[in-house]
Structure formats: C-alpha cells, structure tokens
Amino acid sequence: MLTSARFRSVLGHFPSGIVAITGRDAAGAPAGMAVSSFTSVSLDPPLVAFLPGKASSTFPVLARSGTFCVNVLAAGQEDICRALAVSGVDKFAGLPWRPGPHGDPVLEGVVAWIGCTIEAVHDAGDHHIVVGRVDDLAAGTAAEPLLFFRSRYHHLAA
Ligand SMILES: Cc1cc2nc3c(=O)[nH]c(=O)nc-3n(C[C@H](O)[C@H](O)[C@H](O)COP(=O)(O)O)c2cc1C
Numbered sequence: 732m733l734t735s736a737r738f739r740s741v742l743g744h745f746p747s748g749i750v751a752i753t754g755r756d757a758a759g760a761p762a763g764m765a766v767s768s769f770t771s772v773s774l775d776p777p778l779v780a781f782l783p784g785k786a787s788s789t790f791p792v793l794a795r796s797g798t799f800c801v802n803v804l805a806a807g808q809e810d811i812c813r814a815l816a817v818s819g820v821d822k823f824a825g826l827p828w829r830p831g832p833h834g835d836p837v838l839e840g841v842v843a844w845i846g847c848t849i850e851a852v853h854d855a856g857d858h859h860i861v862v863g864r865v866d867d868l869a870a871g872t873a874a875e876p877l878l879f880f881r882s883r884y885h886h887l888a889a
Contacts, residue, residue: 746880751802751815752781753828753836754793761823761836764789765815767879768858769801777865779845782858788818790859794849799863800835801845805874806886811838812877832867843870 753763768782779801783790793799804812815822823836831837832846847863854860878885 743881746878746885748876749804749812749879750781751804751811751838751841752783752789752793752799753802753838754789754796754799755834755836756792757795759834761828762789762792763815763822763836765804765812772862778850778862779847779865780860780862782855782860784858786857790861794852794861796833796835798833798835798846798848798866799861800831800833800837801847801863802836802838803842803844804838804877805840805842805871806877808838808840808877809884812884840874841871842874842876844868 747767748769749765749767750769751763752766753761756762764783764787766781766783770780772778772780781801811826814826827839828836829839831844835846837844845868846866848866849861850864851862852859853862875887878887
C-alpha cells in the first residue's frame, strides 16, 4: 500500500546533496531553510529550482523579497543543516555569513553559492516548485559536500 511512510522511506533511497536556501526579510534580517530538493533546470536561460513545503514559514519571506541564495553545504556542516531545519527560531545565531547577491546570505565554508531571482512559483501538491533565474554564482575549491541518503548524513568516500 502506498502510505506516506512508505513514500518517504522509498524516496529516501534517492541520494542528494543539501543546500541552505537563504534570503532576508523586510527588515533585512537573514532567513533560511535546509533543502535537499534542489536541481539545475536550464542553461539558457540559466535556471535552478527547489521545492519548499507549503507549511514552510521561511519560503513566504523569501517569496516577498523575490530573491534567494542557494548555499551548497559542505561535509561538516550538519549542524548548520539541523539549525536551518527548525521552524520559528533564530537560525542564524552564531552562524558566520556575508551578504552575497541581492544581500542574501552566503554562509562561510560552503562548497558553492548561487544567487537567484524568483522567476516562477508552480503549484505541486503540498509543495511549491520555485524556479530561480541565476544572477551570479561561484564555487569553492577545497570543500567536500554534505550528502543525504536514507535519512542520514554522509560524506564522499576518500
Ligand atoms: C536534510 C534535509 C532536507 C530537507 N529538504 C527539504 C525540502 O526539500 N523542502 C522543504 O520544504 N523542506 C525541507 N527540509 C525541511 C526544512 O529545512 C524545514 O522543515 C523547514 O524549513 C522549517 O523551517 P521554516 O518553517 O522556517 O521554513 C529538509 C530538512 C532536512 C534536514
């Protein structure tokens, strides 16, 4: 039977990276959420996408500002991922970041960042599909990525 538990469990067998989607609220305070549903979409024009749940309190903040920054988390940034996955707390307390494109936070030590303007928001069941147009991006050289598979964090094998 197709229960939500079975859906979660089977789909959890698809490995992914983890990104922090960041932005700023109307007062300029940083906002963000941990997301595994991130993908590149189009080269020309340059588009990426992520899927926030409709219960997310952070996505409406990002939607109002109209921009966001994708931060590809590095191995060892599990704590940042956990902090950004909790709702209704100051997620950025003690978290080093600098303003990137549009002033959206680029977190210290990430593998890559991608600054975007929201191009479209599509309805998709209990999630949105958010398409972002890439305005600027850069990759670091040293950092290994943080991976997520079967509800656990993983690192690349040496
Ligand atoms: C590894 C991992 C991956 C996640 N992927 C997603 C995702 O793709 N979409 C989503 O809406 N939430 C995802 N979450 C949950 C959100 O980070 C979190 O529940 C949500 O942002 C709650 O905070 P908010 O109310 O401030 O948005 C993920 C959490 C973790 C730990």
